[in-house]
């Protein structure tokens with residue numbers, strides 16, 4: 001059977017090409033379908049923009065589709081609180097799309113392997129003339145999309161995959177010799193040069209309107225195939241605690257309108273001071289946009305545009321705060337590039353293959369790992385971070401670095417256990433950034449900490465939480481410890497006092513433990 005063409009947006013000139021000009025003549029109610037995944041927004045959504053242009057030009061309605069796939073999500077270690085946030089953002093998106101004449105189909109898949117057939121069956125039932133989606137770069141997702149493309153091609157239905165997740169499409173920033181950058185600073189330099197040269201790469205793309213209205217027959221089919229959106233976290237997820245739900249509902253109101261409010265207020269009030277404030281977990285002055293960015297509730301290009309607007313369109317001069325924040329957006333692109341170019345990082349392998357022989361503790365039942373997970377290590381800054389993760393589904397970046405260093409270099413525990421624990425609890429869990437952060441801390445990754453640089457958790461605490469306000473917030477046992485003692489309760493107060501406070505003694509001695517790590521790491525890499 002002849003295959004229908006499948007295309008992939010090459011991002012060469014414009015991110016969204018003008019398909020309308022090349023579109024075939026109008027056909028009766030053959031909808032254009034957009035399969036929404038981690039791009040839960042209307043504005044500046046490459047696939048949606050492109051599909052809307054085709055739909056308007058053809059006089060066909062636009063249908064947006066979402067697949068609820070709890071077993072697949074759990075297989076990928078998604079946190080229950082992130083699952084809940086997804087469902088709320090999908091619901092907000094469905095309501096917003098309805099105002100634009102866009103119908104919404106919710107499907108359900110029993111497992112990851114079922115997704116391609118579920119999607120294909122729905123597209124066929126809808127009598128769609130084509131389907132578009134934004135690319136998810138992880139391995140399973142890439143394989144899934146290949147299967148969907150093939151199933152649909154066998155039925156003469158073309159599919160189009162668009163680049164959307166990054167500000168600059170992965171693979172575009174390369175060395176003069178065409179090689180992949182594995183070090184951040186030169187990557188950033190080229191990233192900035194390319195974007196400065198061609199601002200159309202980050203120009204925000206609006207949807208075309210007004211869109212044709214779906215016929216009663218199409219609406220009937222949509223109702224018949226829609227399985228409905230769960231209103232609570234579905235099985236087999238365990239429901240998050242009520243405290244976590246209450247916190248997340250307040251901190252992360254669903255939908256892109258709320259994400260935009262967060263972005264605008266950050267840029268207005270805090271971006272200027274970001275360079276100085278971003279390393280102070282007690283102040284909590286970063287943007288808190290990561291949960292929205294991870295689900296695509298806001299576009300990274302919109303974040304960049306807002307930051308540039310606040311900085312006279314400058315990427316690398318002007319306000320220190322804006323420049324530093326733009327750099328963080330670039331880190332996000334950098335780690336996605338690494339994932340695309342080195343897919344082994346999706347398969348539990350270290351980026352630096354020479355570190356593969358380092359021996360780590362891999363037992364998830366080990367008491368040391370459990371103490372770390374629950375925030376009972378006896379190192380207050382580590383315990384505060386781990387408890388923030390459980391209480392909020394989020395942890396401040398500086399503290400993520402400290403707890404990751406502690407797990408790997410003080411406890412000698414495999415970074416993959418830490419990576420998994422983070423994914424299972426983070427509302428902003430993102431494979432590329434999480435893996436990048438963990439491998440950076442464990443010295444197995446690209447552009448990572450040198451293995452001999454080991455954070456001293458007490459010094460980190462004194463430097464980045466000098467007043468101890470972050471620790472006091474999350475470690476109530478130490479609330480009454482008012483001075484510098486809070487950073488080193490065992491050393492400064494003694495064991496009997498901390499026992500009386502109900503706090504734990506340190507589970508390892510930092511000096512001895514980090515020395516043991518150094519020796520093990522050197523043995524592993526043959527030094």
Ligand SMILES: Cc1cc2nc3c(=O)[nH]c(=O)nc-3n(C[C@H](O)[C@H](O)[C@H](O)COP(=O)(O)OP(=O)(O)OC[C@H]3O[C@@H](n4cnc5c(N)ncnc54)[C@H](O)[C@@H]3O)c2cc1C
Pocket residue numbers: 278286287288289290291293294328329331332335395396397398400401404422426428429430431433434435436437438441
């Ligand atoms: C061990 C470890 C694990 C991490 N896991 C994740 C994760 O699963 N998901 C995630 O989004 N980030 C992760 N990060 C990166 C970073 O900690 C978070 O992006 C940041 O704390 C989110 O808070 P914010 O939105 O207030 O960030 P801001 O400081 O306001 O930064 C703005 C945006 O830039 C991006 N960004 C910032 N720092 C980084 C970074 N180091 N790497 C990649 N992107 C960055 C994020 O999208 C963030 O929302 C991890 C870092 C470490 C060290």
